[in-house]
Structure formats: C-alpha cells, structure tokens
Amino acid sequence: MKIGFLTCPGTMPGSPVRRDDAFEHDLQVDAIRPALAARSGTLHEIDWRAPLEAFDGCQLVLVGTPWDYWDFEQEFLDKLDALEGAGVAVCNPPALVRWNSRKTYLRDLAERGAATIPTLWVEQPTPADIENAFDQFGCDSIVAKRQVGAGAEGQSIHRKGEVPADWTMQHPAMIQPYLPQIASEGEYSFLFIDGEFSHALVKRPAAGDYRVQSLYGGSEEAITPDAGDLAAAKAIVDALPHGTPLYARIDMVRSADGLLLMEAELIEPYLYPLQGPELGPRLAEAIARRIGN
Ligand SMILES: Nc1ncnc2c1ncn2[C@@H]1O[C@H](COP(=O)(O)OP(=O)(O)O)[C@@H](O)[C@H]1O
Ligand SMILES: [Mg+2]
Structure with missing residues (x-):
C-alpha cells in the first residue's frame, strides 16, 4: 500500500516556514506511519500543490494537514478532484470536502435535525x-x-x-x-474512524481565553464520554451526506439544551493521536479495507 498524506509549507517537515502547531502534523504522521508499515504500507508526505506525478503509485491519499487551503480554496478543491480523476481514492472524498469547506454545512445539518449552535x-x-x-x-x-x-x-x-x-x-x-461553557467546561472532540467511535477528549482554553486551539495555549485531556454524549456525537456522524467518512472529528460544546455541534471536521482535522493510542491501527485497518488490501 502506498498512501499519500497532503501537507503544506506550514506543516511539511523541514520547511523553513513551519507553523507553531506543526508538531500536531508530526504526531499524526507518527501515529499513522508505523500502523501502515505493520501492514506493509508506506506513508508519503506530499505538498498538496505538488504536480500529479508526485502521487504516482498512491492508491489512497489522506487529505492530511493542508493547513492553508482556506486561502486557496478553489485550487485546493481542484487538486482533490484531479487526484480522484486520476483514480486515487481521496479521503475524505472531494464531494464531502467541498460540502464541509463552507460552514453553511451546519445549516444543512440543522435542517436535518442535528443539534447545532443557533447561527x-x-x-x-x-x-x-x-x-x-x-x-x-x-x-x-x-x-x-x-x-x-x-x-x-x-x-x-x-x-x-x-x-x-x-x-x-x-x-x-x-x-x-x-457559549460560556467553552471556558468553564471546554469543547469536546469525538473521533470516528469509518463511522465507529475511536476516542474522545475535552479541550480547554488557556485562562482568560475562549479559543481551545493549541496555538492559543489550549490544552487537551482524554475522556470516556457517557452514553448520552456519545449518542449526540454519533447522531451527527449519521446525519452526514456523501457516505461514511474515513475520519470525522465532531466538536461539541454543552449548552443548557445538551451538547451542540460546534463543527464537524471532515477535511484536515488534527485527530488527537495522543488521546487515542489506537488511532493509527484503526486508521490503517480502515484504509486497507477501502483499497481492498
Ligand atoms: N459560539 C461560541 N461560543 C463560545 N466559543 C466559541 C463559539 N464559537 C467558536 N468558539 C471558540 O472559537 C474556536 C474556533 O471556532 P470554530 O467554530 O471551532 O472554528 P475553527 O476551529 O474552524 O476556527 C472554538 O474552538 C471555540 O474555542
Ligand atoms: Mg474548531
């Protein structure tokens, strides 16, 4: 199995312009690469702007860490389409990525009955x-x-x-x-691989901030969600269009009405491998299944 992993200058190892949170790229790759190797697979970090020839022999490409695509959206979506057109399985698939790239998808999910933040x-x-x-x-x-x-x-x-x-x-x-619970309780992330729950964590902002991202000093802790919270996250996964995603990160925050969806991260999420040590093997198994290995 030859598997591609899309990067950008901000995340590519050795790049002179790496982002401060590029360590998340490294943790993710370090989780997936050995799990693929255990199945005789290899993982190749490739800048998403690289020409199609750079992907020769890849059966599947993970969207990975193209953490600049939002400023080059059309070019990025075109590249995913081109890869798919060249017979490479792209995960998550371009149709789902396109739908998820504009947060109006939250309105679609709300219309399908998902519990979202009023917007x-x-x-x-x-x-x-x-x-x-x-x-x-x-x-x-x-x-x-x-x-x-x-x-x-x-x-x-x-x-x-x-x-x-x-x-x-x-x-x-x-x-x-x-939602003040973001600061008092934190934001929950629920990770699903091929629609199956993998692991969960709570992300808390630094004191005095309300943004949970590591760039702003946020911290994370693994949790075991109770059945009600897990069902709320699974209901979001089940409401997604375009088939079961290979990976999904469901970010939720509690309100007086229970857990509400902050974001369904289906494009380039950090998958929190440290909080879910089984992530690599689960992903490798799902990848192998998808490419019939
Ligand atoms: N309605 C909200 N109430 C409280 N905090 C929020 C709200 N929306 C966003 N945030 C904070 O800002 C962060 C970023 O917002 P989010 O919608 O997840 O966008 P993105 O992660 O794509 O930038 C969240 O993780 C959370 O910390
Ligand atoms: Mg977010």
Missing part, C-alpha cells in the same frame, strides 16, 4: 448585524467567525454595547451566541 448567516457583516444578533439570541456576548476558515482565524468576540462602529469582516460571516 445568523451574513454575507457582508456590519456592526448592525452584531447588534441584531444580541436581540435575536437574547444574549450579551456573541462570536463572529468566517464562513470559510479554521484555527479561529479572523474570529472576534463582542459584548453588547461595545461593538466598535467601524467593525468589519472582509468575508461572509456567521454570528453565534457566545
């Missing part, structure tokens, strides 16, 4: 939209984020009556009530 969708947001959100949600803190983005980039938090008159966001936005 206003605004193409060209203004301070008036923020003020409107306080009234709509009956809350006094809101979060504004990009509809296409990751790593909390371009995100801002606002308190009622304190929105700067010149506030703008140069991108289509989504506006949500701020």
Whole structure:
C-alpha cells in the first residue's frame, strides 16, 4: 500500500516556514506511519500543490494537514478532484470536502435535525448585524467567525454595547451566541474512524481565553464520554451526506439544551493521536479495507 498524506509549507517537515502547531502534523504522521508499515504500507508526505506525478503509485491519499487551503480554496478543491480523476481514492472524498469547506454545512445539518449552535448567516457583516444578533439570541456576548476558515482565524468576540462602529469582516460571516461553557467546561472532540467511535477528549482554553486551539495555549485531556454524549456525537456522524467518512472529528460544546455541534471536521482535522493510542491501527485497518488490501 502506498498512501499519500497532503501537507503544506506550514506543516511539511523541514520547511523553513513551519507553523507553531506543526508538531500536531508530526504526531499524526507518527501515529499513522508505523500502523501502515505493520501492514506493509508506506506513508508519503506530499505538498498538496505538488504536480500529479508526485502521487504516482498512491492508491489512497489522506487529505492530511493542508493547513492553508482556506486561502486557496478553489485550487485546493481542484487538486482533490484531479487526484480522484486520476483514480486515487481521496479521503475524505472531494464531494464531502467541498460540502464541509463552507460552514453553511451546519445549516444543512440543522435542517436535518442535528443539534447545532443557533447561527445568523451574513454575507457582508456590519456592526448592525452584531447588534441584531444580541436581540435575536437574547444574549450579551456573541462570536463572529468566517464562513470559510479554521484555527479561529479572523474570529472576534463582542459584548453588547461595545461593538466598535467601524467593525468589519472582509468575508461572509456567521454570528453565534457566545457559549460560556467553552471556558468553564471546554469543547469536546469525538473521533470516528469509518463511522465507529475511536476516542474522545475535552479541550480547554488557556485562562482568560475562549479559543481551545493549541496555538492559543489550549490544552487537551482524554475522556470516556457517557452514553448520552456519545449518542449526540454519533447522531451527527449519521446525519452526514456523501457516505461514511474515513475520519470525522465532531466538536461539541454543552449548552443548557445538551451538547451542540460546534463543527464537524471532515477535511484536515488534527485527530488527537495522543488521546487515542489506537488511532493509527484503526486508521490503517480502515484504509486497507477501502483499497481492498
Ligand atoms: N459560539 C461560541 N461560543 C463560545 N466559543 C466559541 C463559539 N464559537 C467558536 N468558539 C471558540 O472559537 C474556536 C474556533 O471556532 P470554530 O467554530 O471551532 O472554528 P475553527 O476551529 O474552524 O476556527 C472554538 O474552538 C471555540 O474555542
Ligand atoms: Mg474548531
């Protein structure tokens, strides 16, 4: 088995411009590579911008850590299509990636009955939209984020009556009530491989922050979810379109109404191998199954 793993300059080993969180790339690769090797497979880190010839002989390509694709969305989606067109199995598949690349997928899932965070969708947001959100949600803190983005980039938090008159966001936005449980309890991640639960963890922000990402000092702890929480996460996986994904990270936060979906990460999620030591073998087994090995 020859398996590709997409990278970008920010994550590629040896790159002079590696991101501060590129260690997550290394942990992920270190989990998958030996598990594939145990099945006589090899894992090849390849920049997603590399020409198609760089993927010669790969039966399957993991989308991996292309942690800059959101600024080059069309080019990236075209490359995934080209790989698929060349007969390479792309995981997760381009159709699912395309659907998941715009956070409006959350609206689709809500329409299918998934428990999501209430959201206003605004193409060209203004301070008036923020003020409107306080009234709509009956809350006094809101979060504004990009509809296409990751790593909390371009995100801002606002308190009622304190929105700067010149506030703008140069991108289509989504506006949500701020859920204080993010700071008091944390954000949960549930990892699924081929639709089967693998492991779970809670991510907590650094003191004084509300973003759980490692770049902002967040920390993680493995947990054993209770049956109710696990069922809430599994219900999201079961509501996904385009077939069972090879990997899914379901990020949820508790509200007064139970766990709500923050994001279904189906493109380039960090899969938290340290909190789930079985991740590598599970993924290798699912990959082998998919390519008929
Ligand atoms: N409605 C919200 N209430 C509280 N915290 C939020 C909310 N939305 C986002 N956050 C915080 O910001 C982080 C990034 O938001 P998220 O929707 O996960 O986007 P992404 O991870 O793609 O940047 C979350 O992990 C969480 O820490
Ligand atoms: Mg997130």
